[in-house]
Amino acid sequence: EPGGLVTKWSDRVRYGTMFDLLDFVNLISNAQSGLHMPDLTEEMGIVINKAYLAVKEGRYRINADVFLFPWMPTFQNLQLGQVRKGAFGRVHLGQDTQTGKRMACKLIPLEDFGASEVEIQAGLQHRNIAELFGVVLWDRTMHLFMEAGEGGSVLEKLDSAGPMWESEIIWVTRQILRGLDYLHSRRVIHHDIKPSNIVLMSSKAVLVDFGLSVKMTGDLYYPKDFRGTELYMSPEVVLCRGHNTKADVYSLGASIIHMQTGHPPWVRRYPPSAYPSYLYIIHKQAPPLEDIADACSAALRGFLGRALDRNPQLRASAAELLQDSALRPHGKAQ
Ligand SMILES: Nc1nnc(-c2c[nH]c3ncc(-c4c[nH]c5ccccc45)cc23)o1
Numbered sequence: 001e002p003g004g005l006v007t008k009w010s011d012r013v014r015y016g017t018m019f020d021l022l023d024f025v026n027l028i029s030n031a032q033s034g035l036h037m038p039d040l041t042e043e044m045g046i047v048i049n050k051a052y053l054a055v056k057e058g059r060y061r062i063n064a065d066v067f068l069f070p071w072m073p074t075f076q077n078l079q080l081g082q083v084r085k086g087a088f089g090r091v092h093l094g095q096d097t098q099t100g101k102r103m104a105c106k107l108i109p110l111e112d113f114g115a116s117e118v119e120i121q122a123g124l125q126h127r128n129i130a131e132l133f134g135v136v137l138w139d140r141t142m143h144l145f146m147e148a149g150e151g152g153s154v155l156e157k158l159d160s161a162g163p164m165w166e167s168e169i170i171w172v173t174r175q176i177l178r179g180l181d182y183l184h185s186r187r188v189i190h191h192d193i194k195p196s197n198i199v200l201m202s203s204k205a206v207l208v209d210f211g212l213s214v215k216m217t218g219d220l221y222y223p224k225d226f227r228g229t230e231l232y233m234s235p236e237v238v239l240c241r242g243h244n245t246k247a248d249v250y251s252l253g254a255s256i257i258h259m260q261t262g263h264p265p266w267v268r269r270y271p272p273s274a275y276p277s278y279l280y281i282i283h284k285q286a287p288p289l290e291d292i293a294d295a296c297s298a299a300l301r302g303f304l305g306r307a308l309d310r311n312p313q314l315r316a317s318a319a320e321l322l323q324d325s326a327l328r329p330h331g332k333a334q
Contacts (some may be wrong), residue, residue, distance in 0.1 A: 012058035013045045013136055018122045021046040021135055022115075028137060029115040045136030045143070048122075052133045053145060054098035060136050062143070068092040068105055089211060094145060103133060104148040104208075110140045118144065120188055121210045128179030130199070130208045149199025149206050154259060158195055163262040166297060167329065172198060173256060174327050175205040180252065180318040183207075184245035187216040191227045193251035195258050220244055230278045231264040235310050238283045246312035249321065253287075253307030256300075260293040286310070299326035 016024075024046045043060055047053040053060060062068060071093040094105035108117075121132045121144075131147040151157075154172060158164070164172075176198055183190060190197075191212035199206050212227045220242035228237060234250035236243040257265045265288035266278050275281065287308035292301055303326035309315035316324070 013043055013047065013055050013060040014058060015050055015055060016046040016048065018048055021048055021122050021132075022119055025115045025118045025135060025142075028110070028113065028142070032110065032113070040137070040140055043136050043138040045134060045138075047134035047136075047145075049131070049133040052099055052101045052103055053096055056098075062138055065098070066094050066096050066105075066145075068094050068107075071104070089144075089209070093148060093150075102148055102150065104130070104146045106144040106146065108142045108144065110137070110142060113142045117211045117213065120213045120215060121146075124183070124186070124188070124210075126179055126182040127204060128175045128206055129182065130206050146208070147206065149201050149208065151200030151202070153196045153208075154198040154200065154205075154255075155194070155196035157200065158258065158262055163293070164259045166260065166295075166300060169256060169259045169300075170327055170329060172200075172205045172259065173252070174322070176207060176252060177318050177322050177327075179207045180245075180248055181322060184248070184318055187245070189214050189216060189221060189243075189245050190248050190251075192229060192232075193248045193255060194229050194232045195255050198255070216244065230282070231266060232258075233279075233282060234312070235282055236312050238279050244312065246315045246317065249307050249315055249318055250309075250312075252318075253304050256304060256307070257288060257291050257293075260296055260300075261291065263291075265291040297326070297329070299324075299329070302326065 043062070045060065047055055047060070054065065056065060059065065069092055071091050089106040089108050092105045092107060094103045095101070096103070118132065118135055121130070125131070130149070133145040133147070136143045136145070176193075180190070180193070190207065190210065191214065192209060193207075197207065197209045199208050214221055221244060222242045223237070223240055226240070228251070232251040232254040234243065234247045237247050254265050266281055268291065270278065270281055287310055289305060289308065292304055296304070303321065303324045306316040306324070307321060
């Protein structure tokens with residue numbers, strides 16, 4: 001066929017660079033529009049991190065080269081009035097049979113797959129952002145193999161162990177702010193910062209799920225569709241008149257309220273039984289400073305005031321919040 005597409009499909013699963021992986025996902029996305037759908041009998045894909053995924057003679061078979069165990073079905077998040085486009089990924093725990101390494105494997109049905117999630121995540125290398133190891137198309141499902149937060153997400157921790165100590169919150173917040181600062185310096189908006197998208201490992205906290213992320217081209221991003229999870233959504237995103245990376249800072253502030261009280265902002269004052277949607281409340285009300293824990297330190301309270309400012313211009317950036325004294329509780333330099 002023209003453009004050598006046949007050769008592209010023929011070398012099944014292979015090691016490659018981030019650029020090979022981007023070519024592959026774009027090939028799949030374009031093929032979806034029915035141009036040259038390949039024969040999907042066998043798996044095909046690109047692996048960037050060979051320390052995790054061992055490809056054998058162009059093969060990487062599920063339940064042979066890697067075992068998948070159901071782990072974290074994303075439908076759990078729907079309880080929190082989740083409004084998400086393309087939120088179809090189900091996350092499994094994967095284990096490569098040769099390397100023995102464990103990974104997170106997100107399964108996205110081909111018809112729901114968009115290249116943007118992989119494009120954005122493949123271009124990010126930061127210790128507090130889940131690394132993408134490779135992508136394999138198998139049985140009309142895209143398998144995204146990523147760094148696994150084996151400690152589960154902050155939401156699971158809150159649901160099982162209740163509110164977190166302030167010292168734990170500061171430990172998580174400092175790391176997620178580093179990830180956000182890196183993301184924002186590359187003009188990427190995550191769009192879904194919340195406890196279930198912060199996962200824990202023995203030595204670090206990591207941001208996951210770039211399914212709603214966008215790379216800004218101008219100073220403001222004008223949303224075509226509604227993105228994010230209501231309870232953590234900033235007023236300017238609700239207004240839908242254009243927003244920027246400051247939207248993630250607000251969502252982190254809302255997530256900190258959840259970490260310290262065990263509940264997202266608003267729900268104690270406006271019970272979900274009486275309020276099916278929080279968009280009007282977020283739009284009209286002052287920032288949810290009333291939902292800050294009574295025991296919250298004055299320093300962290302000040303931090304939250306700066307993170308939850310309704311005006312994104314006045315709201316602190318991730319870089320500015322990283323310098324905040326609230327993150328150095330005993331005044332010791334980090
Ligand atoms: N939506 C999404 N997109 N990418 C990820 C992801 C990448 N690495 C991961 N590691 C762990 C978990 C995870 C979340 N909740 C959990 C509860 C128990 C165990 C594990 C988890 C999720 C991921 O998630």
